[in-house]
Amino acid sequence: MSLADSDRELVVEELEREPTPAEAALFENLWSEHCAYRSSRPLLSAFDSEGEQVVIGPGDDAAVVALPGSEDGGPEEGSTYITMGIESHNHPSYVDPFDGAATGVGGIVRDTLSMGAYPIALADSLYFGEFVEPRSTARRSDDVDHEHSKYLFEGVVEGISHYGNCIGVPTVAGSVDFHPDYEGNPLVNVACIGLTNDDRLVTAEAQEPGNKLVLVGNGTGRDGLGGASFASEDLAEDAETEDRPAVQVGDPYAEKLLIEANEQLIDESLIESARDLGAAGLGGASSELVAKGNLGAYIELERVHQREPNMNALEILLAESQERMCYEVAPESVDRVREITERYDLGCSVIGEVTDGNYTCTFEGETVVDVDAYFLGEGAPMNDLPSEEPTQPDTDLPEVDLEEAFEAVLSSPNTASKRWVYRQYDHEVGVRTSVGPGDDAAIIAIREASAERGSANGSSGDGRETGQGLAISSGAAPNWTSAAPYEGAKAIALENATNIAAKGATPLAAVDCLNGGNPEKPDVYGGFEGIVDGLxxxxxxxSAPVVGGNVSLYNDSVTGPIPPTPTLAMVGTKEGYDAPPLSISPETDSTLVLVGDLTLGTEDDSAADEARLGGSEYLAQFGGSDAFPTLFDEPAAVIDALADVANDASTLAVHDVSHGGLAVSLAEMVTDDAGLEVSLPVSDDADDAAVTGTLFHEQPGRAVIQTESPAAVAEAFEGIAPVTRLGQPTADGTLEVSAGTHQLSIDAADIRERRATIERALE
Known part of the structure; x- marks a missing residue:
């Protein structure tokens, strides 16, 4: 680790002396891109983070949002709060996929604990290189290491499932995407939802000089040293061996104890403020805690409980050992905190106290750090980087037979079943999950805090049902944002909102994880600007405020930069926990309708029967380029109408139309007991390009609805979006599609077999 020359000059000017080795290391980590957002912070003001539902917005360990409780949708006194946070663990997951992914889960859960909340749900969005040979010869390369991508994929999923299952927090939602540009740098983005209320709320802002700083959790070791700076540079060719010490090692059983201990500490109002130990370890957590309160600290580093002998001051300060929390505790409460942590077999060290002076650390009687806490945390200068706006491709559409196109798109890993992934996650622990993984969005039941115990947990049955459901959707679409960063990011936000509306919920708030390559490259930074503005x-x-998030840049390796990837985790609320299913009902006295455009004209509308296929899985499979699809003029009205229709008693099934287009959505709705007979209104002389364009374009915001009242659906969307009758369900479990003279027929068993791509590749 080394402090950049320009940064060292600023530090020397502020301190009026050379920094000590420990100070230099602290500045190097806390002023890194990973911690200080030096390249991204100037862009983040684009986000609207305010709203009557927002209790705490960006800047804390997690955001806090009040669930609707009044007629106008805002919070009432005594409202139930949720916390929302999202984290990336990209570089560590490349170096060590199991531990890198596992500790990503642990970190975002501790961010939730920091707010006085109990974690109730996880959502993971994962991005990997391909390990299934692409159909298009234009995308095949002898340099692609499919086995390594498969190794990373298996390790990450195992790490997430192991940690999440052990701590008893259900993984209920997420996404998995594959793209060749993730081969040298996979992305692991994990979101967590927590539950709290006003009485239990804690922040990461130190409150009062004289309060004690107490470190609780696992002993400090040497793992994760320099993790923040490691995450702020491109991955080197030898990263898997050279950067292994920068990856933390998790202990989910200790995390479970920490969750329950934190719950009791909050129940007894023993915590004044809290911060979890993540990037930059104790130095990062403790200095940020006091800096937010415009205060200082005095810390004796030798008091930190350690699991390895002979650790020096720098190691104690910067180690990113997991399962640790830094609490501000009133002096009279310290003994009770120690009693509780001992009960849970957790380490507990009173390491110092809050002061009204500098952030000062001593080690064995020697002062090793003496700096202004605010300057340490907020003094990093922002980068002013050049950017280039991405160019739009010319249209170059491939001519592909309908059956060949359907086979390729349906079996692509991006649109294939992700059951191999989510079946490894316990998504029902906590008995809150009403709709789990594999649907458009998850739904979990919200319980009030117990009147007797004051706890938000409710896992022992002490929380009363509120009758309110929380819908959760998380993901991005690298094909979309590769084709058009700004338009693709807008589409991602609309897609997540559509997932929520398909379950009858309306958007409440969102958090984002903005992943990009090396921002010092103008074209990469231009794409990053595009995804920020689009979201x-x-x-x-x-009207979904972005209340928090995470930025991960320098996702660049010897194979090149990743696609600009704006993961969005969005939540919405609804009355009740029930939702229309994704699968079709065999009820034959019903009609299947499409909400949204059946076809999209080219930019000059000279060929109205051709779709704009930019960013589609169809083009990813067969090569070619096209303009990105247009979006609805009134997307908010579409979302509101879709949520209303989904909750209507005459609605039997709803499924959004997105990745893979209408063809994939129809295939996913078919079951062994219920099929579909669909007739697309295209002319008999329509060619392959017109038909494949209709079936495979990916304009977001659309949905397929099975309804007993198609007229009511048309009325709900009048003046908002077109509604097209597609056909009706059958009882034979077969998908029959006719489009002019083109015919397609496939039964549910064949659909399952074609969509089992990931399972086959991992056998």
């Missing part, structure tokens, strides 16, 4: 604009349009 910001659509979320504002949808």
């Amino acid at each position: 910001a604009d659509m979320c504002e349009t949808l």
Whole structure:
């Protein structure tokens, strides 16, 4: 580790002396891109983070949002709060996929604990290189290491499932995407939802000089040293061996004890403020805690409980050992905190106290750090980087037979079943999950805090049902944002909102994880600017404030930069926990309708029967390029209408139309007991391009609805979006599609077999 020359000059000017080795290391980590957001912070003001439902927005360990409790949708006194946070663990997951992914889960859960909340749900969005040979010869390469991508994929999923299952927090939602540009740098983004209320709320802002700083949890070791700076540079070719010490090692059983101990500490109002130990370890957590309160600290580093002998001051300060929390505790409460932590077999050290002076650390009687806490945490200068706006491709559409196109798109890993992944996650622990993974969005039941115990947990049955459901959707679409960063990011926000609306919920708030390559490359930074602005604009349009998030840059390796990847985790609320299923009902006295455009004209509308296929899985499979699809003029109205229709008694099934287009959505709705007979209104002389365009374009915001009252659906969307009758269900479990003279027929068993791509590749 080394402090950049320009940064060292600023530090020397502020301190009026050379920094000590420990100070230099602290500045190097806390002023890194990973901690200080030096390249991204100037862009983040684009997000609207305010709203009557927002209790705490960006800047804390997690955001806090009040669930609707009044007629106007805002919080009432005594409202139930949820916390929302999202974290990336990208570089560590490349170096060590199991521990890198596992500790990503642990970190975002501890961010939830820091707010006085109990973690109730996880959502993971994962991005890997391909390990199934692409159909298009244009995308095949002898340099692609499919086995390594498969190794990373298996290790990450195992790490997430192991940690999440052990701590008893259900993984209920997420996404998995594959793209060749993730081969040298996979992405692991994990979101967590917690439950709390006003009485239990804690922040990461130190409150009062004289209060004690107490470190609780596992002993400090040497794992994770320099993790923040490691996450702020491109992955080197030898990263898997050279950077292994920068990856933390998790202990989920200790985390479970920490969750329950934290719950009791909050129950007894023993915590004044809290911060989990993540990036930059104790130095990062303790200095940020006091800096937010415009205060200082005095810490004796030798008091930190350690699991390895002979650790020096720098190691104690910067180690990113997991399962640790830093609490501010009133002096009179310290003994009770120690009693509780001992009961849970957790380490507990009173390491110092809050002061009204500098952030000062001593080690064995020697002062090793003496700096202004605010300057340490907020003094990093922002980068002013050049950017280039991405260019739009020319249209170059491949001519592909309908059956060949359907086979390729349906069996692509991006649109295939992800059951191999989510079946490894316990998504029902806590008995809150009403709709789990594999659907458009998850739904979990919300319980009030117990009146007797004051706890938000409710896992022992002490929380009363509120009758309110929380819908959760998380993901991105690298094909979309590769084709058009700004438009693709807008589409991602709309897609997540559509997933929520398909379950009858309306958007409440969102958090984002903005992943990009090396921002010092103008074209990469231009793409990153595009995804920030795209998410910001659509979320504002949808009245879904972006209340927090994470930025991960320098996701660049010897194989090149990743696609700009704006993962969005969005929540919505609804009355009740029931939702229309994704699968079709065999009820034959019903009609299947499509909400949204059946076809999209080219930009000049000279060929109205051709779709704009930019960013589609169809083009990913067969090569070619096209303009990105247009979006609805009134997307918020579409979402509101879709949620209303989904909750209507005449609605039997709802499924959004997105990745893979209408063809994949129809295939996913078919079961062994219920099929579909669909007739697309295209002319008999329509060619392959027109038909494949209709079936495979990916304009977001659309949905297929099975309804007993198609007229009511048309009325609900009048003046908002077109509604097209597609056909009706059958009882034979077969998908029959006719489009002019083109015919397609496939039964449910064949659909399952074609969509089992991931399972086959891992056998």
